[in-house]
Amino acid sequence: MAQGILVVVNQEEGRVRRVAYELLSLAQSLASGQVTALTFGPDAENTRESLGRYGADRVVFLSGPAYQAYSSDGFAQAVAAVVSTIDPQALFFPATAWGRDLAPRVAGLIGAGLASDCTEVHVRDDGRLGAVRPMYAGKVYARVAIDSPRQIFSLRPNIQTVVETGRSAEVVAVDPGLDASTFQAVVTEVKQSQGGQVELTEADIIVSGGRGIKAPENFKVLEELADALGAALGSSRPVADEGWVPHSYHIGQTGKVVSPTVYFAVGISGAIQHLAGISGSKYIVAINSDPDAPIFKAANYGIVGDLFQVVPALAQAIREVKKDA
Amino acid sequence: MKILVLVKQVPDTATKIRVNAGDTVIQTDGVKWVINPYDEFAIEECLRLRERFGGEVVVLTLGPKRVEEAIRQALAMGADRAIHLDSDRELDSQAAARVLARACQDEGFDLIMTGKQAVDDDQAQVGPLVAVELGLPQVTVVLTLEVDPEARRIRAERELEGASEWVSLPMPAVITAQRGLNEPRYPTLPNIMKAKKKEVKVIAVESLGVPLDPWVRVEAFSLPPERPAGKILTGDPVEVAQELARLLHEEAKVI
Ligand SMILES: Cc1cc2nc3c(=O)[nH]c(=O)nc-3n(C[C@H](O)[C@H](O)[C@H](O)COP(=O)(O)OP(=O)(O)OC[C@H]3O[C@@H](n4cnc5c(N)ncnc54)[C@H](O)[C@@H]3O)c2cc1C
Numbered sequence: 001m002a003q004g005i006l007v008v009v010n011q012e013e014g015r016v017r018r019v020a021y022e023l024l025s026l027a028q029s030l031a032s033g034q035v036t037a038l039t040f041g042p043d044a045e046n047t048r049e050s051l052g053r054y055g056a057d058r059v060v061f062l063s064g065p066a067y068q069a070y071s072s073d074g075f076a077q078a079v080a081a082v083v084s085t086i087d088p089q090a091l092f093f094p095a096t097a098w099g100r101d102l103a104p105r106v107a108g109l110i111g112a113g114l115a116s117d118c119t120e121v122h123v124r125d126d127g128r129l130g131a132v133r134p135m136y137a138g139k140v141y142a143r144v145a146i147d148s149p150r151q152i153f154s155l156r157p158n159i160q161t162v163v164e165t166g167r168s169a170e171v172v173a174v175d176p177g178l179d180a181s182t183f184q185a186v187v188t189e190v191k192q193s194q195g196g197q198v199e200l201t202e203a204d205i206i207v208s209g210g211r212g213i214k215a216p217e218n219f220k221v222l223e224e225l226a227d228a229l230g231a232a233l234g235s236s237r238p239v240a241d242e243g244w245v246p247h248s249y250h251i252g253q254t255g256k257v258v259s260p261t262v263y264f265a266v267g268i269s270g271a272i273q274h275l276a277g278i279s280g281s282k283y284i285v286a287i288n289s290d291p292d293a294p295i296f297k298a299a300n301y302g303i304v305g306d307l308f309q310v311v312p313a314l315a316q317a318i319r320e321v322k323k324d325a
Numbered sequence: 326m327k328i329l330v331l332v333k334q335v336p337d338t339a340t341k342i343r344v345n346a347g348d349t350v351i352q353t354d355g356v357k358w359v360i361n362p363y364d365e366f367a368i369e370e371c372l373r374l375r376e377r378f379g380g381e382v383v384v385l386t387l388g389p390k391r392v393e394e395a396i397r398q399a400l401a402m403g404a405d406r407a408i409h410l411d412s413d414r415e416l417d418s419q420a421a422a423r424v425l426a427r428a429c430q431d432e433g434f435d436l437i438m439t440g441k442q443a444v445d446d447d448q449a450q451v452g453p454l455v456a457v458e459l460g461l462p463q464v465t466v467v468l469t470l471e472v473d474p475e476a477r478r479i480r481a482e483r484e485l486e487g488a489s490e491w492v493s494l495p496m497p498a499v500i501t502a503q504r505g506l507n508e509p510r511y512p513t514l515p516n517i518m519k520a521k522k523k524e525v526k527v528i529a530v531e532s533l534g535v536p537l538d539p540w541v542r543v544e545a546f547s548l549p550p551e552r553p554a555g556k557i558l559t560g561d562p563v564e565v566a567q568e569l570a571r572l573l574h575e576e577a578k579v580i
Contacts, residue, residue, distance in 0.1 A: 101463075104452075105453045108419070115448075302558065
C-alpha cells in the first residue's frame with residue numbers, strides 16, 4: 001500500500017530554499033511512513049545533510065546529464081518514475097514559481113488530485129490528508145479534500161514552522177531512464193532581476209509603497225525604512241503600472257500574495273484587491289495622511305500623518321530601538 | 326496560425342466574497358462577472374500574433390449560460406469565433422481540463438493560451454493540465470513571448486522569484502500569461518457590433534463523455550479572522566514614529 005510523503009524541491013548550487021525545510025518539517029509531522037526528498041541537478045548531492053536535518057528519512061538525487069536544465073515535461077516524467085518506484089501516498093511541492101509549474105504537470109501525468117498553494121495540511125479522521133487553501137486571493141479559505149488515491153499538495157512558503165530533527169538521510173538510487181533530448185520545453189537562460197532583494201513571498205518584513213509616494217524618486221524614502229528593518233520592498237498596483245518600480249513589486253489579488261510577519265503599507269489606501277494580497281500578514285502597519293483610509297481598518301498599528309515626515313522619523317526610531325536591543 | 330485561448334468568467338476583483346455557513350460554493354447573487362484578468366493578457370497576445378502572422382483566434386469557455394457575456398467580450402476584443410462548453414456543474418481543475426482538451430483536440434491548434442491562474446479558485450492548474458491531456462509542452466507565468474511560425478519554435482520568458490528564465494520549446498504548446506506580457510485592448514464600438522454576428526458553438530459538457538466527478542472538493546469555507554481594532558497614532562511625526570517603534574519592539578516583539 002502507498003505510504004509516506006514524497007517532497008519534491010529544487011536546489012541551486014547545493015542549496016535549497018527555506019520552503020524545502022518547511023515542507024519536510026510538515027511532512028515529518030504528518031507522515032505515517034517515510035518522508036523522501038527528491039531534488040534535481042548537478043549539485044543535488046550537496047543537499048543531503050540539510051534535507052536530513054529537517055526531516056528527510058530518504059533522499060533521491062536526479063543529478064545526471066538529463067537534469068542539468070529545468071524542463072517541465074522532462075522533470076514531470078522523472079517525478080512520475082520516482083513515484084512508481086517509491087509509491088508515496090502523497091506528494092508535496094513548494095508553491096513557488098518552480099513548484100507551481102511542475103506540480104500540475106505531475107498531477108496530470110500520474111492522475112492525482114492537486115490542491116495548490118495550501119496554508120495548512122492536516123490528517124483527517126479517515127487517516128488521509130486534507131488541506132486548507134486560500135481562494136479569491138485570501139478573501140476566503142477553503143477546507144479541501146482530495147479523493148484520488150494519491151494526493152498532491154503545493155504549500156505556500158513562510159507558513160509552516162521549521163523543525164530540526166537531525167536525521168541523516170539515506171540515499172535511494174532511482175534511474176528514470178530519461179534522455180534530455182526527448183524533453184520539449186527546456187530552460188536556456190536564467191536572468192537575475194533584482195539585485196539581492198529578498199523575494200516578497202518569502203520575506204519576513206515588507207515595506208510597501210502606494211500612490212501616496214507621488215513620484216518614483218521618492219521611493220528612496222521607503223528604501224531607507226526597508227534598510228533599517230532589513231525588509232523587502234513592495235508596492236500597490238498603480239505604482240508598478242506607472243513603472244515607478246518593477247512589476248515584481250506589485251502586491252494584491254492580481255500580483256503577489258504575501259504572508260510576512262510585518263507588512264508596512266505606506267501611502268496605500270487599502271483597496272479590496274490590495275488587502276486580499278496581504279491578509280496573510282501577521283501584523284499590518286499603515287502610514288497614511290487620510291484618517292478615513294480603509295487601510296486603517298485592516299491595520300494592527302497605524303500612524304495618521306504625512307509619510308514624508310513620518311517614514312524618515314520611523315527609520316531613525318527603528319535604528320535606535322535595534323541599537324539598544 | 327490557428328490559436329486557441331481558454332477564457333474563464335470570474336467574479337470582479339472588487340467583489341466582497343460572501344459564504345453561508347456549511348456552503349461549499351460562494352454566494353453569487355449581486356456578483357459582477359468579468360473575464361479573468363490574466364485571461365485578458367492571453368487574449369491580447371493571441372490577437373497580436375494573429376495580426377502579425379495571420380490565421381484565427383478561437384475562444385473556448387466552460388461554464389453556465391452567464392459566460393456568454395465573457396465570450397461576447399472576447400469576440401469584441403477581436404477573436405474570430407467561440408466555443409461555449411455549457412455546464413451548470415462546478416468542475417475541479419482536472420475535470421475542467423479534460424473537458425477543455427476533449428473539445429479542442431481535433432481542431433489542430435498551433436498554440437493554446439490562457440491566464441496563469443483564475444482569480445476565483447487560484448488553483449493555477451488548467452493550463453498545465455490541458456497541456457498534459459493533449460501531450461503538449463508548456464510554459465507558465467509568461468512575461469515575454471516570441472513565436473517563430475516558420476521554424477515552429479517558441480521562446481518565452483517566465484517569471485521566477487526575483488529572476489526570470491527563458492524557455493525554448495516546439496509548437497504546438499500551451500502558454501499561460503502573466504501581467505506584464507502586454508496591455509489588453511478595449512473593445513471598440515464597431516467591434517462590439519461585429520461580435521454579435523460571430524459564431525458561438527454551444528456544446529453540452531455532458532455530451533462529451535468525459536468523467537466529471539471531482540478529485541479535489543471544497544468541504545467548507547471560512548472567512549479570514551477579523552483583525553482586532555488597531556492602535557492608530559496621531560500627533561507629532563517624530564513622537565508617533567518613536568511610539569510605533571516602541572510598540573513594534575515591546576508589544577508585537579517583531580523588531
Ligand atoms: C481588476 C483589478 C485588479 C486589481 N488588482 C490590484 C492588486 O492586485 N493590487 C493593488 O494594489 N491594486 C489592485 N487594483 C487597484 C486597486 O483597486 C486600487 O486602485 C489600488 O490598490 C490603489 O493603489 P494605492 O493605494 O497606491 O493608491 P490610492 O488609492 O490612490 O491611495 C493613495 C493613498 O496615499 C495616501 N497619501 C497621499 N499622500 C500621502 C502622504 N503625503 N502621506 C501619507 N499618505 C498619503 C492617500 O491618503 C491614499 O490613501 C486592482 C484593480 C482592478 C480593477
